[in-house]
Amino acid sequence: MPRPDFIEQRLVALATDAPExxxxxxxxxxxxxxxxxxALVExxxxxxxxxxxxTGF
Structure with a gap:
């Protein structure tokens, strides 16, 4: 996956209240x-x- 696409999808997902x-x-x-x-994922x-x-904030 191209990095710009990854970053765009990640930022959109982070803007939600999704737990994952x-x-x-x-x-x-x-x-x-x-x-x-x-079990590993859980x-x-x-x-x-x-x-x-x-995050240093």
Missing amino acids: VIIDAIRSMRHNLSANEH DFNPSFVENPIP
Whole structure:
């Protein structure tokens, strides 16, 4: 995916109140996890809510 398209989709998604930001190009991969990946995603996503990345603001 070209970087400008990625950035545009990311900024649009970040402007929403969605609990998870997924760009359109990877949405099908996100919903098509292979064996044993569901637990990884289920544990990984909440870790960002509990430990947000510092932004310096």
